[in-house]
Amino acid sequence: MDKQRLIPLIVATALFMENMDSTVIATSLPAIAADIGTSPLTLKLAITSYLLSLAVFIPASGWTADRFGARMVFSIAIGVFMIGSIGCALSQNVHHFVIARILQGMGGAMMTPVGRLVLLRSIDKSALVNAMTWVTVPALIGPVIGPPLGGFITTYFSWHWIFLINIPIGLLGIFMAMKYIDPIKSEDPERFDLYGLVLAGIGLAGIAFGLSVAGLGLLPWPIVAGLVAIGTISMTLYVMHARRTGSPVLDFSLLRLSTMRASIIGGFLFRLGIGALPFLLPLLMQEGFGLTPFQSGLVTFASAVGAMGMKTLAARIIRAFGFRYMMTVNAVVSAVFLAACALFTVTTPLLLIFIILVVGGFFRSLQFTAINTVAYAEVEPAQMSRATTLVSVNQQLAISAGVAVGAFSVESTMLYQHVTELSADVFPPAFIVVAIISAVSAYFFWQMPDDAGHEISGRKAVEISSRKGAEKAATKAASEGTGDARDQRLG
Structure with a gap:
């Protein structure tokens, strides 16, 4: 397998480990809490230490990669994440668990932006869309397969294996990274x-x-x-x-670039709405419809199926329609499928729910691939580390905001209906609210130039080829017309 395909797979594997681990714990909280002698509520606060660690260390990722090399930092980040995973598995009390989660957060903070930086510095821009599909998929399927996988491991094995399965994956990732990723680093790193x-x-x-x-x-x-x-x-x-x-750690001057601005602002709004889905849907399935966590996980896994189905088609769709038009329309289409979740009731056939989630997952995955790719269309090589840091921070904030908006919408509906228990009736307004927010992102994608990202999507080449074909056909028709007129005169 050539590097153009192997490097995205290496990066995607590490990101999948990080994305899945951040959600797989949700179903296992009661078992972990009971084992280390604390309450699930206290343990939830401890788990947020991971989020805090991410927020603190992501801004340092760009400079660190420039100073020590993206390959080295990426490999060390995987190693730190593995050490944190071992620490979680060996935790005897909540304090140990907090420290271990902070270590995991430090590793995760470097893995995501530096992993993208490895891609951007190793892959030709013309192959970037295909490469980004591999990076996008882990972010989408991790949150949906995490809960059922966590429930399965905790029920049939032990919660410790939730963390220990990261060790062989991490070791393989480090080996592959050191062997196949070139040791590229900045020749003139900026002042920290x-x-x-x-x-x-x-x-x-x-x-x-x-x-x-x-x-x-x-x-x-x-x-x-x-x-x-x-x-x-x-x-x-x-x-x-x-x-x-x-030399700012977060370079907001990059927002002057139209494609980066659309990816950050439009991407934030889109992710905010979609980011609420992994929070709202399992609650609806379990609290509203009475499904077990495992059953709920199997239903929501449909989104991952749709995301995987998109991988082979993303590049063709973007090449055919261009980033601007495709992202504008697809933002609205994705929002419609998100809003469709508001129509789910106890009597809705699970097969219909599954189909809607599969198709919606396809369009959401396509949009994420485009957002992640077009962000770097106008970024100069020297600015890539700053760009990946800014994009990663934006994504983290959007996901946090999505959960907050979803939770606030559910609480507001409960207050309005004067109820204190979660039921299926309190979720529809929340799905509508986050869907509207996601749809608003279409405005910012439409503000991009018509030729935005053409050098990445390959659309420019398609247009030139089509134009040349049309010109050739026109010339041929004109030539034939002239010949016919001459024949008529001679006749």
Whole structure:
């Protein structure tokens, strides 16, 4: 297998490990809590330490990759994630578990943006769409297969294996990375912006953590609001600082590029809506329809089936229609399938639910592939590390915001209906709200130039070929017409 196919597979495998691990624990919380002598509620707060660690260390990933080389940092990140996984499996109390999850977060914070950077520096732009499909799939199927897999492992084996299965995967990933990925690093790494990292870390941690627990009842609302406020103030101070430094850890000047701006702003809104789905759907299936966690996981797995089906068609679809038109239309189509979840009732056949989720998963996966790819269409090679960092931070915040909006919508509906227990009736408004937010992203995709990302999608070559074919046909027709007229005169 050539590097153009092997490198995306190596990166995707590591990202799948990280994405699945962050969701697989959800179903196993009661068993883990009972085993280490704490309550599931306390353990949920401990798990959010992973999110905090991600938020703090993602901004440092770009500079670290430039300074020490993307291959080395990517391999070390996998190793750190493995050490954190072993720590989780060996945890005897909640404090051990917190420390282990922070280590996992440090590894995950480097794996995602640096993994993309490895791709961008190793793959030709013309092959980037196909490569990005491999990176997109783990982010989509991890959250949907995580819960049923966690339930299966916990029920039939032991919760410890949730973490220990990362070890052989991680070892294989490190071996493949060191063997097949070139040791590329920046010739002139920029000065490290420690002050900016502190401000951005506090800002992102406050906002992401505050949003992730908002509406879940884990912390009082004043504390949640305080966390978000502190995060917002810190991020405001960071933006002011970034304007005065030549090497910011989060480079917002990249938003001047039309494709990056559409990917960040439009992508945030789209991900916010879609990010609420893995949170809302299992709750609807279990609390509303009375399915077991395992049954619920099997139903929601349909989204992963659709995502996998997209992989072979994404490049062809984008090449045929172009990024701008395809992303604008597909954002609305994906939002419609998200809104369709509001129509699910106890009497809705599971087969129909499965079909809707499969088809919706196809369109969502196509959109994620396009968003992840077009972001780098106008980015210069020297700016790639900053770009991957900015994109990763944006994705993390969008997912946290999606869960917060979904939870807030459900809570608001419960207050409006004067009910205290979750039921199927309180979920439809939440699906409608997040679907509308996702649909609004179409406006920002439409703002891109008509030829946005053509050098990546290959559409320019298709258009030139079509234009030449049309010109040739026109010339031939004109020539034939002239010949016919001459024959008529001679006749």
